[in-house]
Amino acid sequence: MVGIASRAELTLLDEPYAGLDAVARRRFYDLLLEDYAEHPRTILLSTHLIDEAAALLQRVLVIDKGRLVIDADAEDLRGSATTLVGRAADVDAFAARHEVLERTAIGAIASVTLAGLSAEDKRAATSAGLEATAVSLQELIVRRTGGAVTEEVSA
Incomplete structure (x- = not known):
């Protein structure tokens, strides 16, 4: 204090x-x-x-291993990444056109976190049968600093 x-x-x-x-x-x-x-x-x-x-927060600076990896307005970062969940083939087809921050799969269901989706992209994902959710600021930072994973789990 x-x-x-x-x-x-x-x-x-x-x-x-x-x-x-x-x-x-x-x-x-x-x-x-x-x-x-x-x-x-x-x-x-x-x-x-x-x-x-x-x-x-108004501005976010993230330093990872001595390197500045994020320097952005907090409002710009909020909502800048989206997680999509659905059938793996549908998720992968949609994700092929975007920056992938993380991908996981369990059996035939996949989850992918993508950066920079527009409102139109999100509507297209929903229309394709994918569930879209915003990524929190903390989750975005984890993904941007090496916390991203790509894993497959067989069911």
Whole structure:
């Protein structure tokens, strides 16, 4: 809380809620937003709890193994990846035209996470019988930093 109270023009917070339970972390986020609203400044928040902090973020920088892999507006990242689930042949046919971040399959059913689908692409996927769901900011970052998998499981 000292970091927030200082109201420095540039406030650096590195995992400031380490050791706090979920209720205390929520209170921390609320206090951080209240203080920011009253005293706007640049706040750099380092976190591994991405989905929990996602609503606070305006810009996302992700460093993986010393390399900057994402530098983007948080709003642009939200909804920038979609997971499609359906018959493996249908999923693979649709995915062939897009950037694949992850693919898994169990028997005849496959799941694929794709980057950059337009609203028209999503409608086409749904029309093709595929279930489309948005990928959370945390899942997107996991996929972009080597957490992607491609696996087949026989049923």
